[in-house]
Amino acid sequence: MYDIIIIGAGVSGIFTALSLAETTKKVLLLEAGPNLQERKNEHTFDGFGGLGISEGKYNYSSEFGGNLVEKIGLEQTKISLKQVRKLLEKFGGEESLIYQTNPPALQVQDFHFIKNTTQHLGRKLSKEVYQNFFDYLKTKITIQTDQKVDQISPFENIYQVKTQENTIFYGKKIVVAVGQANHFLTQVRKTLHLTAENTRIDLGLRLEMPQQQWKKLLGNQQEIKFTYKNFYSHCMNKSGRVISQEQKGFLRPDGQNFRENGASENLNFSLFHPFYFENEKQANLSIQHLFSLFNKNGKIIGQRLSELDSTFPATTNVEATLPYQPHSLKKVVPQKIIQGTLACLKNLENLLGEKISGNTVLYACDAKFYPTAVQTNAHFESSAKNIYFTGDCSGISWSLSHAAAAGLYLGEFLAK
Structure with missing residues (x-):
C-alpha cells in the first residue's frame, strides 16, 4: 500500500516526486519505458526523464508554456519556476x-515580444541531471521502470493500479503524469x-535562415520569443542546426543547440499555429494523414522560401543543416500555416531591417502534441476524488519549465 502512486516519470512526475522525497509519505513512481541508461533512440520520449532529456530548454516566463497562471496564480507560478531552476542547478545543471x-525597442503591429530567461541544458547535460535525479530519488522512494499501467480502478476507499503484465499496486492517492496522449489516458477518463475537453495539436514550419539577418533584432542575445497574431515562435537556435526527430512514429524537424554538434552560420526556429479537434480520434486521423504527406522516403520535406513566394529574393546563401526531400509545401501544408508564415516573415522584415533571404529553408512540419485536457480544480484534482493530473496530460502545461513547476506545486500540496 502506497500513500501516493505517481504514474509517469517524465518531467512533471519526477518533480512531483522531488517535492515528496523528504516527507514521510510512501511513494511509488511508475514509468512505462526503460530507465535512463537503457533509453535508446527509439525511446526518445519514453523512459525515465521523458522529454527532459531532449534539448533541455527551460523558459522561466509566466507568459507562455501553458495556463499555469490561470490554475495557481501569477505569484505562485513565479515561485515554482524559481524552484525548478534551483533544483536543476543543484543536481548538476550549473554549467547550462x-x-x-x-x-x-522597435515594435511592429501584430507582434508581441516576450521577456524571458532561458536555461538551456542541451541533451548531454540534461541526461546527467536526470541521472542525478534518479540516483537521489531511488534512495527516497520506490521507482519501477518498464511498468506500463493499463488501468486505474476504485478499490474500497483506495485505488487499484494494474499494469499490462497484471502487476497490481494499491494507492491512497494517484498522480497521473504521463505526458503525451495515449490509450491509457482515454481508458482512465x-x-x-472524467470530463474531457478539446484536443489540441500545434503545427508549423521550422525555418532555417542566415543568423546574420537577425543581428539588428537579436544583438548578442541567443534567442527571442514572439507571437504574431495566432502564431508563436518556438525553440530558436542561433548558430544551431536542424535535426530530424521521431515522435509518435512521425519525423519532425527539431532545433539543436550549437554546443551539441558544432556551430553553423544559420539560425532556426519553428512558427506554430494551434489546431483544435473535438476528440483524440479526430486529431489522430488528421495528423496521421498530414504526416504521411510530410514524411517522404524516410526524410522530412522542405522547400526554399523563394520557391514558395518569389517576392523573397534568393540572396544570402543558406546551407541546409538537415537533408530534406524537396517538395511543394503549398500542396500538402494547411493553407492557414502557409499564409500566416509568409505574412509573418514579410512583417518581420521591418524589424530585421532587410529582406529575408529567399534561400531560407522551410521544413514541414514541426508539431507539438497535447493530451486531451481533463477538468481539474486549483490543486489538479479531478472530479474523481484523490486522482490528480499534472504536467502535459493535465492540459495545463506544455513546456519543460511549466510541467516541472506544476509537478513541484502538486507535490508540495500532497506533502501536507
Missing part, C-alpha cells in the same frame, strides 16, 4: 547556458467518468 531575452 543561461540567457535573457529582451523585447526589442472512461473508467472514472
Whole structure:
C-alpha cells in the first residue's frame, strides 16, 4: 500500500516526486519505458526523464508554456519556476547556458515580444541531471521502470493500479503524469467518468535562415520569443542546426543547440499555429494523414522560401543543416500555416531591417502534441476524488519549465 502512486516519470512526475522525497509519505513512481541508461533512440520520449532529456530548454516566463497562471496564480507560478531552476542547478545543471531575452525597442503591429530567461541544458547535460535525479530519488522512494499501467480502478476507499503484465499496486492517492496522449489516458477518463475537453495539436514550419539577418533584432542575445497574431515562435537556435526527430512514429524537424554538434552560420526556429479537434480520434486521423504527406522516403520535406513566394529574393546563401526531400509545401501544408508564415516573415522584415533571404529553408512540419485536457480544480484534482493530473496530460502545461513547476506545486500540496 502506497500513500501516493505517481504514474509517469517524465518531467512533471519526477518533480512531483522531488517535492515528496523528504516527507514521510510512501511513494511509488511508475514509468512505462526503460530507465535512463537503457533509453535508446527509439525511446526518445519514453523512459525515465521523458522529454527532459531532449534539448533541455527551460523558459522561466509566466507568459507562455501553458495556463499555469490561470490554475495557481501569477505569484505562485513565479515561485515554482524559481524552484525548478534551483533544483536543476543543484543536481548538476550549473554549467547550462543561461540567457535573457529582451523585447526589442522597435515594435511592429501584430507582434508581441516576450521577456524571458532561458536555461538551456542541451541533451548531454540534461541526461546527467536526470541521472542525478534518479540516483537521489531511488534512495527516497520506490521507482519501477518498464511498468506500463493499463488501468486505474476504485478499490474500497483506495485505488487499484494494474499494469499490462497484471502487476497490481494499491494507492491512497494517484498522480497521473504521463505526458503525451495515449490509450491509457482515454481508458482512465472512461473508467472514472472524467470530463474531457478539446484536443489540441500545434503545427508549423521550422525555418532555417542566415543568423546574420537577425543581428539588428537579436544583438548578442541567443534567442527571442514572439507571437504574431495566432502564431508563436518556438525553440530558436542561433548558430544551431536542424535535426530530424521521431515522435509518435512521425519525423519532425527539431532545433539543436550549437554546443551539441558544432556551430553553423544559420539560425532556426519553428512558427506554430494551434489546431483544435473535438476528440483524440479526430486529431489522430488528421495528423496521421498530414504526416504521411510530410514524411517522404524516410526524410522530412522542405522547400526554399523563394520557391514558395518569389517576392523573397534568393540572396544570402543558406546551407541546409538537415537533408530534406524537396517538395511543394503549398500542396500538402494547411493553407492557414502557409499564409500566416509568409505574412509573418514579410512583417518581420521591418524589424530585421532587410529582406529575408529567399534561400531560407522551410521544413514541414514541426508539431507539438497535447493530451486531451481533463477538468481539474486549483490543486489538479479531478472530479474523481484523490486522482490528480499534472504536467502535459493535465492540459495545463506544455513546456519543460511549466510541467516541472506544476509537478513541484502538486507535490508540495500532497506533502501536507
